[in-house]
Amino acid sequence: MVEKEDxxxxxxxxxxxxxxDLRTPLAITAGVLKRAQGSAMIEWGKNKxxxxxxxxxxxxxxxLADPAKAIINARYIMAPFSGLDDHGRSGxxxxxxxxxxxxxxxxxxxILVEQFPKTMIDVYxxxxxxxxxxxxxxxxxxxxxxADAGIPMRDLPVGMSAGKVGDAMLLDLxxxxxxxxDSDIPTVILPRTGEILLSQMDGMLSKKxxxxxxxxxxxxxxxxxxxxxxxxxxxxxxxxxxVQGENA
Amino acid sequence: xILDQVKKNFIQQKIxxxxxxxxxxxxxxxxxxxxxxxxxxxxxxxxxxxxxTKVLCGVKFDVMAxxxxxxxxxxxxxxxxxxxxxxxxxxxxxxxxxxxELARVVDRGIRSxxxxxVKNMFLEEGKVLxxxxxxxxxxxxGNLMDTAALAAMGALLDTKVxxxxxxKIVRNEFLGPxxxxxxxxxxSFERIGSxxxxxxxxxxxxxxxxxxxxxxxxxxxxCATQKSGRAGITRPQYDEMMDxxxxxHGELADALKG
Numbered sequence: 032m033v034e035k036e037d038x039x040x041x042x043x044x045x046x047x048x049x050x051x052d053l054r055t056p057l058a059i060t061a062g063v064l065k066r067a068q069g070s071a072m073i074e075w076g077k078n079k080x081x082x083x084x085x086x087x088x089x090x091x092x093x094x095l096a097d098p099a100k101a102i103i104n105a106r107y108i109m110a111p112f113s114g115l116d117d118h119g120r121s122g123x124x125x126x127x128x129x130x131x132x133x134x135x136x137x138x139x140x141x142i143l144v145e146q147f148p149k150t151m152i153d154v155y156x157x158x159x160x161x162x163x164x165x166x167x168x169x170x171x172x173x174x175x176x177x178a179d180a181g182i183p184m185r186d187l188p189v190g191m192s193a194g195k196v197g198d199a200m201l202l203d204l205x206x207x208x209x210x211x212x213d214s215d216i217p218t219v220i221l222p223r224t225g226e227i228l229l230s231q232m233d234g235m236l237s238k239k240x241x242x243x244x245x246x247x248x249x250x251x252x253x254x255x256x257x258x259x260x261x262x263x264x265x266x267x268x269x270x271x272x273x274v275q276g277e278n279a
Numbered sequence: 280x281i282l283d284q285v286k287k288n289f290i291q292q293k294i295x296x297x298x299x300x301x302x303x304x305x306x307x308x309x310x311x312x313x314x315x316x317x318x319x320x321x322x323x324x325x326x327x328x329x330x331x332t333k334v335l336c337g338v339k340f341d342v343m344a345x346x347x348x349x350x351x352x353x354x355x356x357x358x359x360x361x362x363x364x365x366x367x368x369x370x371x372x373x374x375x376x377x378x379x380e381l382a383r384v385v386d387r388g389i390r391s392x393x394x395x396x397v398k399n400m401f402l403e404e405g406k407v408l409x410x411x412x413x414x415x416x417x418x419x420x421g422n423l424m425d426t427a428a429l430a431a432m433g434a435l436l437d438t439k440v441x442x443x444x445x446x447k448i449v450r451n452e453f454l455g456p457x458x459x460x461x462x463x464x465x466x467s468f469e470r471i472g473s474x475x476x477x478x479x480x481x482x483x484x485x486x487x488x489x490x491x492x493x494x495x496x497x498x499x500x501x502c503a504t505q506k507s508g509r510a511g512i513t514r515p516q517y518d519e520m521m522d523x524x525x526x527x528h529g530e531l532a533d534a535l536k537g
Contacts, residue, residue, distance in 0.1 A: 125379050132376040132507070136489070139509040214391070216504075226511025230491065232504040233391040238521045241501060245514060 033207040038196045045207065053203045053251060059172060059258050061179045061266035069180025071262065073172035076205055077162035082173035084180040087150035101147035105135035107169050109158040115206070130166045137170055137219050137228040141184045142177065152182060163206035164192045167217050170229070175259050179266060186223035189255045191248035192216060195234060200243045202251055216244045220252045283485055290486035294471045300482060306523050308478040311534040313429065315437040323438025323457065327430035329478060331420035333365075336412060336430035338438045340448055342402065343409040353400020353407045357386035359414040359427065366419040380507065382414060385428050388463045388494030388503035394435070396458055402443055410438075421480040424492050425531075428465040433535055435459055463502060464531040466524040467492045470510045475520060477527065491517070493524040497532070 037045045044050070054076030064070035067083035090096040107130045111119040123131070138154055154177065156169035167190025174187040194204045196212040209215050214234020221228050227245075236244075293300060303309070309330030318324035323338035343354060359382035361369045374382075389395065389412075400408035412434065414427045439453040469479040469487035479487060489510025494503030501521065506512060512520075 125374075125383060128376050128379045129383050132380055133505070136506070136508055140511055221511055224511060224513075226513055227506065227517060228511050230504050230506040230512070230517075232501065233387050235391060235496060235500045235502050237500060238518070238525075241521065242514075242518070245517070249514075 033211070035211040038208055038211060039199050039201065044201060046205065050199055050201045051247060051251070053254065054205060057255065057258055059175055059262035061175050061262040062269075067176070067180075069176045069178070069182070071172045071175035071179060073168050073175075075164065075168040075171070076203070077160060078158070078165055078168045079160040080165060080169045080172050081157045081159060082169060082176040083155045084153065084173070084176045084182065085155075086152035086180075087147040087182070088153075090149065090151040095151075096149045098148055100144035101142070101150045101152050103135050103138045103142065103144065103152050103154065105131050105138060105154045105156070105173075107131045107134050107156045107158070107166060109161055109165065113158050113161040115162075133229050133231065134166065134170055134173070137188050138173070138177065140226075140228050141174070141186060141188050141221060143183045143185065146183060152177075161206070163204050163209040164190075164217070166190070166229075167192050167219065170219050171255060171259065175262050178259075178263055186221050187256060187259050188219050188221055188228055189252040189259070190217070190219050190229075191252055191255065192218065193244040193247050195236065195240060200240065200247060202247045214240075216241070216248075218245070218248050220249060222252055222256050225249070286482050287486040290482050291472050294474050294476070294483075294486070299476065299480075301480060303478075305474060305476045306527070308425075308527070308530065309480075311429070311531070313433050313534055313537055315433055321434075322441055322453075323434045323436075325430050325433030325437055327426050327433055329422055329426045329429070330480065331418060332422055332426045333416075333418040334423065334426040334430040335415040335417055336427070336434035337415070338434045339411045339413070340441055341409045341411065342406055342443070342446070342448060344405060345401075345407040349397075350405075351401045351407075352397040353395075354409040355386075355390070355395055355397060355412070356409065357382045357389070357412040357414070357431070359385075359416065361416045361419075365416045369416070369419070378416075380505070381424060381427055384424060384465070384492055384494070384503060384505045385412075385414065385431050387505075388428065388465060388496075389431065389435075391494070391502040392461045392463045392496040392500075394459050394461050394463055396460070399458065406446070408440075408443075419481070421484050422467055422478045424467045424490075425465050425478065428463070428494070429531060429535065432463055436535060461496045462528075462532045462535065463494060463496055464528055464535075465492050465494045465503070466520075466527040466531070468520050468523070470508075470512070470516075475516060477523065491520055493520060495524050495528040497528075499525045499528075
């Protein structure tokens with residue numbers, strides 16, 4: 032059991048990281064599901080999140096269709112066995128409904144929705160194992176799944192988190208730092224425009240704290256984005272090799 | 280839908296010309312009205328109005344079992360009801376994503392600022408006070424979030440802690456006012472074109488591409504944030520909004536005192 036006073040001592044975090052270290056592994060694999068149009072699995076620290084995309088497809092229920100653009104349907108959910116604590120309840124709860132809503136807004140921004148009027152794009156994010164920072168892991172994975180599905184986007188949204196433990200601003204909080212620490216700032220960044228697409232926060236932060244957190248997250252978003260791109264490159268190298276094998 | 284589009288274009292054009300439909304400055308709120316004690320049967324209540332938007336908040340205490348991981352702390356819960364009489368698009372039914380978001384953002388601010396002393400809500404082994412904050416949206420004329428946050432803060436300021444005897448709450452007998460450590464309010468910004476405004480009227484919300492809500496506590500502190508809607512926000516915009524929110528915190532806190 033980790034206690035609050037163990038979280039950050041002598042410049043080191045309880046798991047040995049420095050304040051600016053991301054968790055390891057940070058591994059993204061694209062195209063992990065056969066049936067979905069696009070999919071990705073992310074392992075970020077002890078988190079494991081599966082994301083999949085269907086669409087653009089016919090809108091259901093029909094009256095929700097928008098003649099000017101595709102509508103996005105995002106579903107973030109945690110499996111009842113995903114946490115270290117007791118068995119959770121199956122299905123959406125108030126937290127996951129709120130996260131699904133703000134995740135939807137992220138994809139509405141990134142996807143070129145005007146190209147697909149009267150359609151719907153479903154983005155499903157299933158948290159299989161959770162260890163803090165699941166929403167940003169899920170959105171990072173879903174971005175790759177969307178690209179894997181061939182859906183045009185302005186850029187790949189990158190999820191990051193930071194937060195304060197005592198006086199220290201730490202990057203990429205794990206479950207203990209999130210639960211026992213003093214704040215949590217989940218953020219989604221669109222690197223190409225430098226815009227913030229998701230910003231939720233709890234804790235008590237000064238303007239300087241918020242800017243320190245953003246500085247940390249913007250700086251490290253590049254690394255996560257490179258992992259996303261690598262996942263997509265690996266995916267298409269595999270497809271290419273397969274096609275060449277079949278032609279030989 | 281076509282009318283919406285016409286209205287939207289009109290508002291966007293006006294904002295671009297540096298004007299709002301009702302003549303307000305970009306960072307001006309509509310008149311604020313606070314009526315505490317609106318529901319005397321509740322342990323605390325407040326009807327908050329920003330412009331014509333009306334949100335009623337009622338606070339009730341119950342005796343309940345604590346959460347297993349916090350056996351000595353009271354429980355605090357926030358819920359929002361989008362009453363069908365408030366807007367033609369509100370329909371009866373279970374909470375939808377908008378009402379859940381609203382309640383959770385108000386809740387987040389209060390919880391992060393540790394506004395309530397939950398340790399003081401312990402009664403006896405296995406029993407704690409549960410404090411229910413119910414937000415009733417009565418008239419939706421824009422900026423529900425800030426109106427709801429004001430109603431919640433106003434109702435908590437109005438709340439009296441009831442007497443507890445023989446395992447039950449004695450209604451209408453009180454130990455004293457609920458102790459609060461801070462003032463928590465929210466300032467919601469809408470982005471219309473490249474301009475940012477506060478306290479959007481309904482047509483402005485239609486024309487908006489996204490919203491950032493900043494929850495603030497005394498002493499220039501941010502205690503909750505929520506970005507909602509499609510628009511992205513740049514770092515300089517975020518910076519400006521924090522400055523405006525700290526300034527608005529004072530105005531909103533003053534309105535609550537009245």
